Amino acid sequence: MTISKNSANERAQLYNAVLNRLRRQGSTLPLALISTFLLIGCNEDDGSSAIVPPTLPPTIEPIQTLAYTYGVRPFYLVNDMDDSPLKDELLACKGQTPSKTDFSIAHRGAPLQFPEHTYDSYMASAQMGAGILECDVAFTNDGELVCRHAQNDLHTTTNIVATPLANQCSVPPIIDANGTLTNAADIECRTSDISVRDFKSLTGKMDAANPKATSISAYMNATAPWRTDLYSQNGEVLTLKEHIALASSLGMKHTPELKEPVVTMPFNGYSLDTYRQQLIDTYKVAGVPASDVYPQSFNLADIDYWINNEPNYATNAVYLIDDSNESAAGKIFDKNDPTTWKHSLAELKARGVNIIAPATWLLVTSDGNGKLLPSAYALQAKANGLDILTWSLERSGPLKSGGGWYYGGLSDAINNDGDIMNVIDVLAQEVGVKGIFSDWPATVSYYANCKGLK
Known part of the structure; x- marks a missing residue:
């Protein structure tokens, strides 16, 4: 493949094709790594590497029409x-x-x-x-x-502790032989514990946790009384x-x-x-x-x-x-x-x-x-x-x-x-x-x- 002789549009198409294929497969590579595939190409004339700065089209979407409201x-x-x-x-x-x-x-x-x-x-x-x-x-x-909000807040801001991904947490929840959660105050789940695909499988929730809880459900259901869980049903x-x-x-x-x-x-x-x-x-x-x-x-x-x-x-x-x-x-x-x-x-x-x-x-x-x-x-x-x-x-x-x-x-x-x-x-x-x-x-x-x- 000769990337160095591609036009700017062809390079952009290739870049987007890589991203789209990764999305379809449910996997991702860091942006810097994908960019490297496109920036470093082989020159057919002498076999040397060539650096080709990409000219990528903007990905800005059309502006949505909003009905602004103050509420009560x-x-x-x-x-x-x-x-x-x-x-x-x-x-x-x-x-x-x-x-x-x-x-x-x-x-x-x-x-x-x-x-x-x-x-x-x-x-x-x-x-x-x-x-x-x-x-x-x-x-x-x-x-x-x-x-x-923090690299290490997934345990309080998402449902990760109620999913199999909890096992990948830096400090996973520990359930004893009686089914009791024993380390509620110490649980820590980081974005760096999981992949972006894993991250996208999570559901966001109101930021809260009960450090004295003895069950996962009690740990998660700790929203302050002056807030609400009324709008927590989707959490994308x-x-x-x-x-x-x-x-x-x-x-x-x-x-x-x-x-x-x-x-x-x-x-x-x-x-x-x-x-x-x-x-x-x-x-x-x-x-x-x-x-x-x-x-x-x-x-x-x-x-x-x-x-x-x-x-x-x-x-x-x-x-x-x-x-x-x-x-x-x-x-x-x-x-x-x-x-x-x-x-x-x-x-x-x-x-x-x-x-x-x-x-x-x-x-x-x-x-x-x-x-x-x-x-x-x-x-x-x-x-x-x-x-x-x-x-x-x-x-x-x-x-x-x-x-x-x-x-x-x-x-x-x-x-x-x-x-x-x-x-x-x-x-x-x-x-x-x-x-x-x-x-x-x-x-x-x-x-x-x-x-x-x-």
């Missing part, structure tokens, strides 16, 4: 607000026509009520007007990239390639997060740099322009790699921040005390970082009397010319008791669900964030559309 939750939240000019303004928008906005970023889809990183969850977020869709990226043992999980095709068909932009491997790298010869590059290459092959992709990571070394090797995609690279990765040595992170920060905001900007995404509680503080204000961290980010995103709204349960981790240091200002709208307003109007990740995008979409944030 934004109205519940606005009605629950304390009386204020903001409440009056938001109430006055109740008759507005829902529309898509990039200010609303779907965090794993719509996992407040849908199993995260599933087709139904993604579709729900699109219908709520989210303009950007997230895929947390992990890899399988055959080098395929898939959408999971997606590869990154499938996610890209879906988001593109919905007219949404993309924000993949490179998740930190829990296995030792290199993994079977698969290096960190290969992983970093494969994420970007998957978007390139799909024909997605760099301007529509916001690659994310909590690992600053990942951002550095993209800055050095993929500058076009690095322009929109997002450095995710919380106290776990940005606390100075020996310090407890204080959003109002720069001496507790691992990197100054000026350092990050000078390094080539353009966009940061701190956890919400890092950006908002309180005056101690119920008034929300931008934190010192937020003000310094703005002063240094950094664009700001934030995560993740509606990740907590009901806010009557203060909202927990995502609202750290704000207990005097957070005492009912309607206060979510006050937090959004400070983030948008005073902190100046460009977008908010949310587990229920309709809430952010409603606010953004009311305020004209596109």
